[in-house]
Amino acid sequence: MQIKFEQFAAASMLGSEDSPPRDNGEILFQRPWEGRAFGIAIALSKQGCYEWEDFRRALIASIAEWESAHSKDDPDWDYYLRWLSSLEKLVLAASLVSEQELEDRTRQVLADRSPCKQD
Amino acid sequence: MANSFDREEYSAARVKALESLLIEKGIITAQTVDKVIEFFEKDMGPFNGAKIVARAWVDPQFKARLLADTPAAIADMHFPRGMAGAEGENMRAVANTSQVHNLIVCTMCSCYPWPVLGLPPYWFKDPTFRARAIREPRKVLKEFGLDIPESVEVKVWDTSAQIRWFVLPERPAGTEGWTETQLAAIVTPESMQGAAKVVVPAETKTQGESE
Numbered sequence: 001m002q003i004k005f006e007q008f009a010a011a012s013m014l015g016s017e018d019s020p021p022r023d024n025g026e027i028l029f030q031r032p033w034e035g036r037a038f039g040i041a042i043a044l045s046k047q048g049c050y051e052w053e054d055f056r057r058a059l060i061a062s063i064a065e066w067e068s069a070h071s072k073d074d075p076d077w078d079y080y081l082r083w084l085s086s087l088e089k090l091v092l093a094a095s096l097v098s099e100q101e102l103e104d105r106t107r108q109v110l111a112d113r114s115p116c117k118q119d
Numbered sequence: 120m121a122n123s124f125d126r127e128e129y130s131a132a133r134v135k136a137l138e139s140l141l142i143e144k145g146i147i148t149a150q151t152v153d154k155v156i157e158f159f160e161k162d163m164g165p166f167n168g169a170k171i172v173a174r175a176w177v178d179p180q181f182k183a184r185l186l187a188d189t190p191a192a193i194a195d196m197h198f199p200r201g202m203a204g205a206e207g208e209n210m211r212a213v214a215n216t217s218q219v220h221n222l223i224v225c226t227m228c229s230c231y232p233w234p235v236l237g238l239p240p241y242w243f244k245d246p247t248f249r250a251r252a253i254r255e256p257r258k259v260l261k262e263f264g265l266d267i268p269e270s271v272e273v274k275v276w277d278t279s280a281q282i283r284w285f286v287l288p289e290r291p292a293g294t295e296g297w298t299e300t301q302l303a304a305i306v307t308p309e310s311m312q313g314a315a316k317v318v319v320p321a322e323t324k325t326q327g328e329s330e
Contacts, residue, residue: 031127033134039152040138046155049146063246072247084130088137097140105136110128 034080041087050090058086167198168235168285169306171212172317173299176290185212185287193235210235213276214287215313220267221286222260222313224252225278232283236308243312253277263314286313293319 029035045052062082070076091097141147171193175182185192189211210232213221225243243249252259256273260266267273276284288310294302309315 031131033131035156036134036138036152039155040134040141040147042155043147043151044141047146067246072250077246081126081130084134088133091137091141096144096146097137101140102133102136105140106129106132109132109135109139113128113132 031080034083037080037084037087041083041090044087044091044094044096049094049096055086055090058089059083062086062089165236165306165308165311166303167196168232168308168311169303170299171196171235172287172306172311173302175212175287176294176302177299182214182287186214209281210283210285212285212287213274215289215316217271217289219272219274220260220265220313221274221276221284222252222256223276223278223284223286224249232278232285235285236311260314263309265315285311287311288313288317291317291319 029038041055044050045055059082062085063079066077066082088102092099092102138147138152142149142151171185174196175185181192181195184195190209192212193210215221248259253275256275257267260273278284288306290302291305294305305319306317307315310317
């Protein structure tokens with residue numbers, strides 16, 4: 001109910017003339033990790049760890065997989081989660097990092113966070 | 120929803136874990152990802168597309184070349200760094216006219232002419248948008264505030280790995296005598312996706328014109 005593309009369109013992309021000065025479409029990462037995941041995927045491809053086309057195919061497959069399991073207007077749709085899942089798949093397939101390493105480190109990162117959350 | 124919050128934390132941690140492991144293993148450096156992001160934010164983006172559009176508006180020969188051989192015309196722009204590379208290949212421009220309105224979508228994934236348009240907006244990546252834009256483009260455009268008269272043909276271009284389309288919007292009235300720089304400043308990414316027209320912002324309209 002909350003995340004309709006029309007809202008995104010009106011609010012963030014297609015504001016009328018009185019909308020805040022747009023940064024002309026730049027910087028559309030909504031969460032810092034999106035930018036990091038984006039950068040990692042590009043960097044690894046650039047360095048030849050995998051073909052960009054392979055990443056794209058993985059992304060397409062990941063999106064298709066999500067769409068087959070959800071209705072098209074499911075507000076849970078999250079492009080960068082699809083991106084991240086594709087990235088992980090390729091990183092593991094290329095044996096750059098093992099699944100165990102990734103699991104362990106993720107747990108460590110979560111544990112290292114301060115238990116007191118500040119807003 | 121607590122779940123989505125947990126997922127959020129988890130995703131952020133996962134990406135951080137991945138990057139730190141790759142750095143430790145010497146596959147990337149601590150600066151690699153920053154550099155990539157900077158590249159997309161400063162070197163590649165809608166400002167490039169806006170310059171191309173402005174040039175086409177003032178230079179009919181360039182416009183003809185842009186429509187006939189987009190990569191060659193873009194090469195003439197002498198952008199700071201190569202426009203080739205991830206997702207930047209095989210771009211092709213289509214011109215809006217008084218008879219035709221073009222809209223670009225990607226029904227397969229989210230292919231997008233990044234070097235020209237910057238990073239894709241959220242609605243572009245939305246599965247509903249992609250499906251509907253193909254099925255009922257006029258209705259979708261209307262929701263964007265763009266009422267295309269029946270007399271104008273609407274063409275939808277499906278971007279793919281082979282060809283990445285972008286729209287050369289119509290030059291708005293009231294911009295006669297403007298410099299390329301002035302013109303480029305009013306060209307928006309949406310207009311180069313065909314989701315909007317280029318409009319002259321109220322504050323830059325010539326004096327005496329009431330708004």
